[in-house]
Amino acid sequence: MKGNYYILILIFASMAFAFCGETADVPEETIEQKTPNIVFIISDDQAWTDYGFMGHKQLKTPNIDKLANEGLTFVQSYVPTSLCAPSLASIVTGVYPRRHQVLGNDRMLPTDKPKDKADRRKIRAERYRPVIDHFKQLNTLPEMLKDKGYLSFQTGKWWLGNYANGGFDRGMTHGDPARGGRHGDYGLEIGRNGMDTLFNYIDYALEEEKPFFVWYAPYLPHRPHNPPDSLFQKYLPLAPSEYVAKYWAMCEWFDNTCGELIDYLDEKGQNENTLYVYVCDNGWVQEENAAGYTKNSKRSPYDYGMRTPIIYKWSGHIEPGYNSRSLASSLDIVPTVLSLLGMERPEGLDGINVLDKLALEKRETLYGEIYAHDFTTVDNSLFYQMAITSPYKIIVPNKANKPNETVQLYDIIKDPFEQKDLAADKPEIVEQLINKIEASWNQ
Known part of the structure; x- marks a missing residue:
């Protein structure tokens, strides 16, 4: 283990990069000779701090820690939005929500007045249909x-109807609103109710002698927080409340399922030729005295909602290391995977290949955007725009939807938990970053 605490990670990272650099070059002959299996592991509602390798003192995540230690791990990294449906859509397409148009979890018009939950589901399905139709025209990684x-298989969270809408060959999510399809349906059973369906698909792909792409996005550690009792009892004396203990137990439960997946691939002799990518869709900070999340986490413009470690591991092809300096994004995942496979980058992607040292060094800014949970259009549903640099991060509220909020500015290097607003003290930085946001949106 390279460090149990976050501050140690930063020290080790700077030492490592001083000697070996931030990324590894991938020889062309290696790309031609190897076609790796690809496994995406996507956590659901977990704060960037809530891992052993990120310095959490109580929470145990040994399997993800091992993945981080053996892979190239970015710790100053982000998703472009802090809600699952748009975040997942960005992971699989490599573009911002304003481009893929999956702005929130549910699409509802101001005139919609559902009578009950059943009526709301019916209206939601009708309103979401154009969003799915648009998404089906996009270029997804599968x-x-x-x-x-490649063969491809979807499990877990999936908001865009049937798995085939994302280009997957097979999957667990049927997406039929009449049968409860909304955000994963049968797919949400993976992890919580065992791993057999996923393991059976891996066996099938191996029998076909085809490389495979697996989307493992279980409903973990997402609510309901109903972990195995043994894990709950483990954390109960360590946590400040029962609610936090349950959340921590859910995080370890998720980690256990990751270990099962990695161990199964190892048993099948596939670990050395599998590219693992780890990311969380959005953050979560557990309320101490309630079952929900704090206002500065999920659905918020703060780092507790948007920041996540991102890990790339392919043994012998990606040099391990902790990168604590470079800005990275989930939007980078698609172009990075394509580069590793020697595939041409399509037009319109918003991320970079993080194995390209020059591109990583040239990057100055990441952007974020947050919309209403029940959205209509980009213009009508926009809540916040963000620009993230080193060291500053700006949060710009949309005046139409957040009339009582003002621009906020934080030094996220000195103040990673965003406690001191610097907007009034640094008007020139505020102006500069607002101009960057406007330029980005006009591209």
């Missing part, structure tokens, strides 16, 4: 991988 002969 669709791109077909050119390399």
Whole structure:
């Protein structure tokens, strides 16, 4: 283990990069000879601090810690929005929500007045249909991988109807509103109710002698927080409340399922030729005395909602290390995977290949955008725009939807938990970053 505490990670990271650099070059002949399996592991509602390797003193995540230690791990990294449906859509397409149009979890018009939950589901399905139709026209990673002969399988969270809408060959989510399809349906059973369906698909792909892409996005540690009792009892004396103990137990439960997946691939002799990518869709900070989340986490513009470690591991092809300096994004995942496979980058992607040292060094700014949970259009549903640099992060509220809020500015290097607003003290930085946001949106 390279460090049990976050501050130690930063020290080790700076030492490591002083000697070996931030990324590894991938020889062309290696790309031609190897076609790795690809496994995306996507956590659901977990704060960037809530891992052993990120310095959490009580929470145990040994399997993700091991992945982080053996992979190239970015710790100053973000998703472009802090809600699951748009975040997941960005992971699989490599573009901002304003481009893929999945702005929130549910699409409802101001005139919609559902009578009850059943009526709301019916209206939601009708309103969401154009969003799905638009999404089906986009270029997703599973669709791109077909050119390399990949089979693909979806499990867990998936908001865009049937798995086939994302280009997957097979999957667990049927997406039929009449049968309760909304955000994963049958797919949400993976992890919580065992791993057999996923393991069976891996066996199938191996029998077909085809490389495979797996989307493992379980409903973990997401609510309901109903962990195995043994894990709950483990954390109960360590946590400040029963609610926090349950959340911590859910995080370890998720980690256990990751270990099962990695161990299964190892048993099948596939670990050395599997590219693992780890990311969380959005953050979560557990309320101490209630079952919900704090206002500065999920659905918020703060780092507790948007920041996540991002890990890339492919043994012998990506040099391990902790990168605590470079800004990274979930939007980078698609172009990075394509680069590793020697595939051409399509037009319109918003991220970079993080294995390209020059591109990583040239990056100055990441952007974020947050919309209403029940959205209509970009213009009508926009809540916040963000620009993230080193060291500053700006949060710009949309005046139409957040009339009582003002621009906020934080030094996220000195103040990673965003406690001191510097907007009044640094008007020139505020102006500069607002101009960057406007330029980004006009591209």
